[in-house]
Amino acid sequence: MTQRSAEPSWIWPRAAYVHIPFCAHKCGYCDFASLAGADAQADRYLAALEREIEVATCGQSQSVDTIFVGGGTPTRLDADQLARLMRIIKSAFSLAPEGEWTVEANPGTLDAAKVEALVAGGVNRVSLGAQSFHTDLLRTLERNHGPDEVARALELVKPAFPRWSLDLIFGVPGSTIDQWKFDLETALAFEPSHLSCYGLVYEKGTALWKQWNDGAVRSLDEETERTMYEHTIDRLASAGLQMYEISNFAHPGHESRHNLVYWANDAYFGVGLGAARYVRGERATNTRELGAYLRRIEAGEDPTGPAESLEPEARARETSVLMLRRTQVGLDRNDFQLRTGFDLDALLGEPIKKAVAHGLLADDGQKIAFTREGLFLADSVLCDLL
Numbered sequence: 001m002t003q004r005s006a007e008p009s010w011i012w013p014r015a016a017y018v019h020i021p022f023c024a025h026k027c028g029y030c031d032f033a034s035l036a037g038a039d040a041q042a043d044r045y046l047a048a049l050e051r052e053i054e055v056a057t058c059g060q061s062q063s064v065d066t067i068f069v070g071g072g073t074p075t076r077l078d079a080d081q082l083a084r085l086m087r088i089i090k091s092a093f094s095l096a097p098e099g100e101w102t103v104e105a106n107p108g109t110l111d112a113a114k115v116e117a118l119v120a121g122g123v124n125r126v127s128l129g130a131q132s133f134h135t136d137l138l139r140t141l142e143r144n145h146g147p148d149e150v151a152r153a154l155e156l157v158k159p160a161f162p163r164w165s166l167d168l169i170f171g172v173p174g175s176t177i178d179q180w181k182f183d184l185e186t187a188l189a190f191e192p193s194h195l196s197c198y199g200l201v202y203e204k205g206t207a208l209w210k211q212w213n214d215g216a217v218r219s220l221d222e223e224t225e226r227t228m229y230e231h232t233i234d235r236l237a238s239a240g241l242q243m244y245e246i247s248n249f250a251h252p253g254h255e256s257r258h259n260l261v262y263w264a265n266d267a268y269f270g271v272g273l274g275a276a277r278y279v280r281g282e283r284a285t286n287t288r289e290l291g292a293y294l295r296r297i298e299a300g301e302d303p304t305g306p307a308e309s310l311e312p313e314a315r316a317r318e319t320s321v322l323m324l325r326r327t328q329v330g331l332d333r334n335d336f337q338l339r340t341g342f343d344l345d346a347l348l349g350e351p352i353k354k355a356v357a358h359g360l361l362a363d364d365g366q367k368i369a370f371t372r373e374g375l376f377l378a379d380s381v382l383c384d385l386l
């Protein structure tokens with residue numbers, strides 16, 4: 001595999017994802033490739049990551065526009081390990097001038113030395129997982145931090161990084177509309193230029209899903225969740241944070257460029273435990289089992305699980321669904337044809353017309369986007385297109 005910089009961004013990656021799986025504690029709702037109590041493996045993991053990156057890039061420096069270090073909790077690594085991680089990434093990926101390099105962090109895991117290592121490494125954006133400012137809701141989510149730790153983390157983050165974002169979760173069992181309003185106001189008081197607001201999902205197999213399945217916790221009713229989401233859209237718009245994706249809001253120019261790569265269905269490198277990559281139309285995901293990941297890489301073997309080579313039509317349908325998530329850009333007929341080779345109306349004319357007739361999608365003849373009503377029923381509209 002050699003670099004083909006002349007290839008379009010949906011064939012050859014201009015983005016890299018690096019996964020760090022370590023966490024202080026496994027949150028009840030978490031379905032990510034994350035592990036508690038495995039910190040002792042961090043140095044071994046970094047060595048494996050270095051080898052995997054070398055193979056993934058054929059030892060050639062790859063020029064990228066965005067790098068995203070996610071987890072897990074990347075800032076669970078100590079300052080020396082973070083500095084080493086920065087060196088590993090920089091030896092393989094060359095970030096374009098004005099490029100975006102994001103690292104995810106959790107409250108309670110940052111200190112001055114870690115921030116210094118990230119800044120010295122070239123990181124220019126931090127995404128901080130606040131989730132809620134209510135102790136009881138953080139407890140329900142089994143988060144390992146208190147509300148006050150967000151402010152302490154931001155004291156370090158705000159002066160050090162030109163861009164940063166907060167993650168919040170609404171629809172937590174037992175939460176009220178007033179609590180959600182308070183969470184939004186508290187987040188806005190920090191003056192973020194980017195907010196991600198996710199509705200809680202009960203992912204099968206998680207501790208929270210088991211409690212819900214056993215009847216120990218009850219999900220919020222649909223009407224309450226809708227009111228929470230509706231309030232989010234309106235309140236954040238009034239604060240100048242425009243919705244640009246179903247769950248993401250930003251001041252103009254502060255959108256997550258890396259996540260826009262996913263929603264354009266562009267190609268990306270992906271390395272680390274459970275990481276997905278998408279290169280030349282082939283999607284592949286690494287094993288999610290830490291022991292297997294380490295052993296395979298140390299033995300010179302491939303850590304990949306089954307690769308999925310998408311048929312052109314399946315890839316086109318998937319592209320339509322991802323593009324529609326972008327609430328401002330929407331699904332542009334010319335862009336879709338250029339990227340997939342399919343005529344949008346020939347492939348998806350029927351479900352699109354049906355959603356337009358129900359007032360869920362708007363079609364201006366060139367692009368298709370969700371209406372406000374459609375946003376509340378986005379999952380079923382996207383399902384129809386697939």
Ligand code: SF4
Nearest residue numbers: 023026027030034072
């Ligand atoms: S901190 Fe994030 S990645 Fe780690 S267990 Fe909690 S939700 Fe999962």
